Amino acid sequence: QVTLKESGPGILQPSQTLSLTCTFSGFSLSTYGMGVGWIRQPSGKGLEWLANIWWDDDNYYNPSLKNRLTISKDTSNNQAFLKITNVDTADSATYYCARIAYGGYSVYVMDAWGQGASVTVSS
Amino acid sequence: DIQMTQSPSSMSVSLGDTVTITCRASQDVGIYVIWFQQKPGKSPRRMIYRATNLADGVPSRFSGSRSGSDYSLTISSLESEDVADYHCLQYDEYPWTFGGGTKLELK
Numbered sequence: 042q043v044t045l046k047e048s049g050p051g052i053l054q055p056s057q058t059l060s061l062t063c064t065f066s067g068f069s070l071s072t073y074g075m076g077v078g079w080i081r082q083p084s085g086k087g088l089e090w091l092a093n094i095w096w097d098d099d100n101y102y103n104p105s106l107k108n109r110l111t112i113s114k115d116t117s118n119n120q121a122f123l124k125i126t127n128v129d130t131a132d133s134a135t136y137y138c139a140r141i142a143y144g145g146y147s148v149y150v151m152d153a154w155g156q157g158a159s160v161t162v163s164s
Numbered sequence: 165d166i167q168m169t170q171s172p173s174s175m176s177v178s179l180g181d182t183v184t185i186t187c188r189a190s191q192d193v194g195i196y197v198i199w200f201q202q203k204p205g206k207s208p209r210r211m212i213y214r215a216t217n218l219a220d221g222v223p224s225r226f227s228g229s230r231s232g233s234d235y236s237l238t239i240s241s242l243e244s245e246d247v248a249d250y251h252c253l254q255y256d257e258y259p260w261t262f263g264g265g266t267k268l269e270l271k
Contacts, residue, residue, distance in 0.1 A: 078260075088200075088208065088251050090260040103259045137207060150255060151198055152219065154207040
């Protein structure tokens with residue numbers, strides 16, 4: 042069974058750096074074709090893809106966030122991380138991580154999501 | 165960036181209806197479209213992947229289709245548990261992009 046769970050600070054102030062952790066089980070980021078993606082959703086709005094990290098450390102970012110994003114992973118501890126620098130109120134959202142997959146495992150793209158971590162940016 | 169134009173943004177529906185939601189891709193994304201269902205306060209749930217494949221555990225009244233650059237999710241004989249928000253995603257090309265979402269509401 043694949044599970045993912047996001048954790049984050051809950052509340053932070055403008056200009057701070059948001060650090061999010063995705064802790065998962067049921068798959069490994071050392072397995073060829075596996076990855077983790079981050080997606081966010083402001084309250085009452087649509088979904089926005091943020092970043093992906095793959096088993097081979099390849100990563101991709103949404104250019105709309107203009108180099109504010111850093112994605113990383115700790116394969117040994119089954120965790121993926123996302124940092125967003127210089128946050129403002131527009132970054133207030135629920136942040137999700139999801140399993141992604143490539144090649145022979147591509148049927149598993151976004152088949153499992155975490156419960157989401159609510160983040161509020163407020164002074 | 166590839167735009168996924170989703171329509172309608174909201175729809176008033178009745179139980180037993182056949183409902184169709186469409187995403188139009190601004191350029192070719194092949195089969196790389198996923199449809200998600202999302203209920204209030206919950207995470208998205210994958211319903212259709214690779215445009216037409218039913219995800220595990222999803223009722224057979226859900227189906228996905230493609231006609232050119234138009235991707236559709238159809239719910240046959242709508243049940244109360246299907247009233248939710250629906251989102252499409254293209255994952256053919258970075259940045260991956262979602263449609264704007266469709267909210268189903270009961271009449």
